[in-house]
């Protein structure tokens with residue numbers, strides 16, 4: 001049975017809630033490997049909590065895959081961000097540079113660490129943090145730069161690392177949407193002082209809910225390891241050296257993760273097959289722009305997203321609605337964080353020439369592993385017709 005990750009409770013009040021399940025969901029996991037077998041092992045052996053062999057295996061798999069010396073599995077990607085920020089020394093009064101276009105967890109985690117997310121405009125080609133704008137946003141309070149590899153496209157890591165080095169800042173890579181992507185031949189997650197991944201049900205590899213933190217330095221890893229489990233002393237049980245958290249991953253989550261990582265090569269290949277089909281079918285359509293794969297980038301295309309030109313952008317929501325009526329589930333591109341109430345008032349400047357325009361013109365298309373050639377064809381044909389129609 002396919003796992004439903006978007007299920008909404010049926011309600012008589014809202015007509016949207018009564019809409020039929022889309023023919024083609026935007027993202028759906030593939031759990032047809034050893035997931036059930038490994039989860040069954042957890043249940044049959046009683047190792048269902050956060051101790052057990054799969055936790056260690058899952059962390060080991062990430063150290064190998066990303067070529068980073070330390071990995072720590074946690075209960076979700078937002079906890080991973082928060083714990084990584086605290087471990088990197090982010091405290092009350094500090095500032096963290098976050099791209100204006102990303103999932104809100106990035107800014108929320110900074111607020112959870114009692115610091116201020118300072119939003120940075122994005123590059124019009126890669127849609128990731130504009131490094132020049134990041135440089136302008138630095139103040140004496142800035143502690144960390146958080147590049148987010150949006151939809152699988154790598155950030156300009158050479159420029160970000162050079163900036164961080166010149167200004168004495170830490171780098172926390174958010175790879176939640178970029179498992180399997182590379183920058184200049186090296187896996188993402190291996191560039192920053194720390195990096196995080198999410199294993200929410202729609203991410204490239206899933207554990208239902210789950211997250212991972214990678215660290216370059218052993219002292220960061222040790223500190224985070226303690227904080228993950230209430231800051232308990234390693235030498236003396238139930239003696240606490242820090243007021244830590246419970247951010248542990250269960251063995252059941254890790255069991256699913258290990259099974260997912262057995263197929264990661266296949267998953268990334270499938271995402272690239274989907275991207276190739278969309279690019280082939282849609283790049284000739286007037287008014288549509290394809291996502292980038294810049295020189296030196298290997299894009300794992302977590303969620304294939306196209307842009308409408310300025311003339312079509314005003315019809316974007318209409319196009320989304322009509323795609324939905326035809327059984328195709330889509331998503332708008334992320335909204336700029338600087339427009340939202342929790343973050344807006346914290347900004348020194350609300351001058352973001354790129355992010356607003358980008359956000360209003362973007363459509364994310366179905367990108368599940370299970371997509372058939374016929375379904376891809378149907379999405380391409382339907383979108384092409386709609387775009388011609390509104391033009």
Ligand SMILES: *Cc1c(COP(=O)(O)O)cnc(C)c1O
Pocket residue numbers: 076077078079102103105106148174176177198199200209210211
């Ligand atoms: C999904 C996601 C997260 C957080 O993940 P959760 O596991 O849902 O907490 C963080 N950052 C980005 C960019 C994401 O896409």
